[in-house]
Amino acid sequence: MGSAMDGTPGRRRALVLGASGNVGAAVVRRLVAEGHDVRVLLRRSSSTKGIDGLDVERRYGDVFDTEAVTAAMADRDVVFYCVVDTRAHLADPTPLLETNVEGLRGVLEIAAGANLRRFVFLSTIGTIAVGVNGETVNEDTPFNWSGKGGPYIESRRQAEDLVLRHARERGLPAVAMCVSNPYGPPDWQPKQGALVALAAFGKMPCYLRGVGAEVVDIDDAAQALVLAAERGRIGERYIVSERYMSQREMFTIAAEAVGAPPPRFGLPMGPVRLAAAIAGASNRLLHTDFPINAVAARLIALTSPADHGKATRDLGWHPGPTAEAIRRAARFYVDRRDRNEQVVNL
Known part of the structure; x- marks a missing residue:
């Protein structure tokens, strides 16, 4: 039977875990726009600005609440798992492993017996290899930076492996989506967007030379996850990213979108590494x-x-230019600032 997820009439019953996060909220907005029956599971303390005003059913609990997860998943066709602790800077990695791995483990046990059509897992571009001398990589390039990414990347690799193992060994219809750095409004609690916001405020006079990142429009990332619920091949992972963009280009795009001064000079990574080492020591000791x-x-x-x-090829996913998403994000941050709202912690 067809579905609105692939452009034909139909309605899916979706559960989104992690709907208070940036990507999770974008997935909810996409599902609602396509007319699906959407349920979210939230902690009562979670910010819901990204989904307020949408026609969704709200349930309360977290990924460690077996009863709440089981009840929320009971009559669903598709689960979108978008729960992640992204705090790579933590001196104590225990929270990363607890949320990113152990919390997921319990949900997967429930999902394996839930008769789902798809379990769409929000993974990260950080589980993909890094190209030697700037070479382009894909999902099949052997991972080549073990031990260099710290506890955050290790927790995300363990999580992705856990999902794909459940697909192989337990028959879970899971797909892993390796999403890069997403940009675009609304972004109420900027993470990747924090530096874009500073550039839009004219407070980013420099950029790091030779440094960039894979980027994607947040709405395109959400579209990829929704497409994966219909077309994703079970047990596979997909890179969800539009292109590679340098810091200089990103900050310049954001600044020029709102008439702020663009960055004027580039810094080498050396001073950044020194400052980061000092900050890390402070986190550990103080x-x-x-x-x-x-x-x-x-x-x-x-x-x-x-x-x-x-x-x-598999999903029919064609992302638009992330540069335009960065422009929209810059205008969003400046509008919030002009309304005297706190945008980023300086």
Whole structure:
């Protein structure tokens, strides 16, 4: 039977876990726009700005609440798992492993017996290899930076492996989506968008030379996950990214979109690594919470172009230019600032 997810009449019953996050909220918005029956499972303390006003059923609990997860999943066709702790800077990695791996493990046990059509897992571009000398990589390029990404990348690799193992060994109809750095409004709690916001405010006078990242429009990323619920091949993973973009280009696009001064000069990575090492030592010894450490700085530099051709071939996914999403994000951040709302913690 057809579905609105693939452009034909039909309606799916979807559950979104992690709907308070940026990607999770975008998935909810996409599902609602396509007319699906959407349920979300939220913690009562979670911000819901990204989904407020949408026609969704709200349930309350978290991924460790077996009863709540079981009840929320009971009559669903598709589950979108978008729960992730992204705090790569943490001095103590315990929360990363607890949420990203152990919380997922319990949900997978429930999902394996839930008679789902698809389990769409939000993974990360960080589980993909890094190209040597800037070479382009894809889903089949052997992972080549073990031990360099710290606890965050390790937790995400373990999580993705856990999902794909359930597909192989338990028959879970799972698909892993390796999403890169998403940009675009609404972005109420900027993470990747924090530097774009600073550039839009004219507070980013420099960029890191030779540094960039794979990027994608947040709405295109959501579309890829929704397409995967219909067309994704079970047990496969897909790169969800439009293209590689340098920091200089990204900050310049954001600044020029709102008439702010673009960055004027480039910095080498050396001073950044030194500052990150000092911040990491402070986090360990003084229990501060600076959002960077030596490993996080290494993650900034360990990037390369990636090929999303598999998602185009299998899913029919054709992302638009992320540059336009960055322009929209810049205008969104400036509008919030002009309304005297806190956008980023400076």
